[in-house]
Amino acid sequence: MEHKDLVSKLQxxxxxxxxxxxxxxxxxxxxxxxxxxxxxxxxxxxxxxxEARKKMERVAVNPTTGKRMLIPPKIVLVFKxxxxxxxxxxxxx
Amino acid sequence: xxxxxxxPELIDLLAQKQRCSKREAENFLRELxxxxxxxxxxxxSLRINSLGVFKPVWVEERVSVNVQTGEPYTIPGHxxxxxxxxxxxxxxxxxxxxCFVVEVLPDDAPCIEVPQxxxxxxxxxxxxxxxxIGAQDEQPxxxxxxxxxxxxxxxxxxxxxxxxxxxxxxxEEVVVEEPLAVDMxxxxxxxxxxxxxxxxxxxxxxxxxEPEAVVATxxxxxxFDETVKKAYRKGVWIGLCVALVLFLLLALGYxxxxxxxxxxxxxxxVVHHGLVADTIAMVDTDTLAVVEPLDTLAVAVxxxxxxxxxxxxxxxxxxxxxxxxxxxxISLKHYGHKAFWVYxxxxxxxxxxxxxxxxxxxxxxxxxxxxxxxxxxxxxxxxKALKIADEIKKMHKK
Numbered sequence: 001m002e003h004k005d006l007v008s009k010l011q012x013x014x015x016x017x018x019x020x021x022x023x024x025x026x027x028x029x030x031x032x033x034x035x036x037x038x039x040x041x042x043x044x045x046x047x048x049x050x051e052a053r054k055k056m057e058r059v060a061v062n063p064t065t066g067k068r069m070l071i072p073p074k075i076v077l078v079f080k081x082x083x084x085x086x087x088x089x090x091x092x093x
Numbered sequence: 094x095x096x097x098x099x100x101p102e103l104i105d106l107l108a109q110k111q112r113c114s115k116r117e118a119e120n121f122l123r124e125l126x127x128x129x130x131x132x133x134x135x136x137x138s139l140r141i142n143s144l145g146v147f148k149p150v151w152v153e154e155r156v157s158v159n160v161q162t163g164e165p166y167t168i169p170g171h172x173x174x175x176x177x178x179x180x181x182x183x184x185x186x187x188x189x190x191x192c193f194v195v196e197v198l199p200d201d202a203p204c205i206e207v208p209q210x211x212x213x214x215x216x217x218x219x220x221x222x223x224x225x226i227g228a229q230d231e232q233p234x235x236x237x238x239x240x241x242x243x244x245x246x247x248x249x250x251x252x253x254x255x256x257x258x259x260x261x262x263x264x265e266e267v268v269v270e271e272p273l274a275v276d277m278x279x280x281x282x283x284x285x286x287x288x289x290x291x292x293x294x295x296x297x298x299x300x301x302x303e304p305e306a307v308v309a310t311x312x313x314x315x316x317f318d319e320t321v322k323k324a325y326r327k328g329v330w331i332g333l334c335v336a337l338v339l340f341l342l343l344a345l346g347y348x349x350x351x352x353x354x355x356x357x358x359x360x361x362x363v364v365h366h367g368l369v370a371d372t373i374a375m376v377d378t379d380t381l382a383v384v385e386p387l388d389t390l391a392v393a394v395x396x397x398x399x400x401x402x403x404x405x406x407x408x409x410x411x412x413x414x415x416x417x418x419x420x421x422x423i424s425l426k427h428y429g430h431k432a433f434w435v436y437x438x439x440x441x442x443x444x445x446x447x448x449x450x451x452x453x454x455x456x457x458x459x460x461x462x463x464x465x466x467x468x469x470x471x472x473x474x475x476x477k478a479l480k481i482a483d484e485i486k487k488m489h490k491k
Contacts, residue, residue: 001132003142013124024121027110029143031103033185040096042103047126047133052186059198068200072193077186079147079176081133088134089149089172 036077048081133174145178410459414451427459429469432478435485436465448485 001009010021032042032050041051057073081089098106100122108118129147132139138148154170184191412423420434427437438448440460445451468474 001137001139003140006128006132006139006141009128010121010124013128014121021121024107024111024118025125025141026143027107028122028125029141029182031106031110032144033182035096035098035106037186037188038096040098042098043100044103044126045100047130057193068198070196070198072190072195074190074193075187077145077176077178077182079145079174081174085130085134085174089136089174092136092149092172 033077039075046082046084048079048085050077050079052076053078136172143179143181145176145182147174147176149173150175410461412457412459414453414455414457416453418451418453420445420448420451420457423457423459428462428467430475430478432475432482433465433467433469435478435481436460436467438485439465439481447489449489 007018007021007025010025011018014021035042036050036052039052041049043049052075055074055076058071060069060071061067062069104115104119104122107122108115111118129139133147133149136149138146140146149172152171152173155168156165157168158165178186410427412427414420414423420437421431424434424437425431434448437457437459438445441455441457444455444457451457462468466474467478
């Protein structure tokens, strides 16, 4: 589902204007980003958890050139889906 | 920091940010979450422009091992939910580490790597070193080893000398009598005979201090001090370099001694005479150049072995047994008749427990045809081989 579809569906369900929904979505994303940047995790019942994870630096090899590169450490935002979602996806064939 | 934010807190945060009632925020979030859950678990991908993309990805089935029982089992293929944050979000999250960039490592950078790579590296280095020494043919390594050591000693001596000089000078400077320094300076430039008069002079100077002389001595002393310091630094560097090279040589020597010894040792028990020669020959060609430097360095065990076995080196044919290939096939290929597989078996008894079922990947040695009087055109030889085959079969039936 694309962003547009999501917004229009939310519009229907909530009965509010498109701009309002967009603004709400934007600030929701803002909150997730902000809090995760502070290494907090955000748990949402029925959906899953957003959290920031540290990745260590590592040496990677470019398979075509054979050059070794040092990949710096980084923090990434990960989303862990809730078990129910995971299982439902697993059952899908 | 490391807090867990729950749904109610999220509602509060959103209400604050949007300056709306909590109820509105809650309604919105609930709808959003249910919609997200629905879409995501239905196997559809979901994009939120300001956050990222949720997308189910197919994971192929794969073989794994039950950790408790050690039994292999296959994990069936399934979908997995992935989340890819938008670039803006990624950058915001990675802010504290944003200053780092990917760096390309130089090829010869010292680093803890996979053993395979470190396997390659020392070999190269040794090659380079032997190349360098290659000019002197007969006993290159001995010279090489000796050279740095003597140099080392020399530099060490230099070092200690210069250190001594420095110390002497400092003490002199403290006392503000420069006679000795002057004396040394002169001694460097002029023959020794003139030393004694020089020495007496400064002492005279010392008794009745003349300003000019003192200034002059001061200057020379300073110059000397500088040169000595330079020489000292140089000496230290040279000493360090030489020590490093020596250490490297020693380490390489030890490494190759170990590896070559191991390879010989592991091959030994498995193999017959012919094969011993072969493996040693292999070791020989591969590592002789390498072995040489090391034994002159540290150990003199290896060369004897190598020398011994090199003598009876003969070209030995080897064959890798692939899946679906039997000894008979190999025999047919090499001797022109299937019956002669028995000789291949005899030759490789140690590595082939059962001639009817040779493990794929086994490297067998093919004995030369003369060794067992193999001749595909000779029916006597074939019958003999068949008899031996019967015996072998009987043995295995028991």
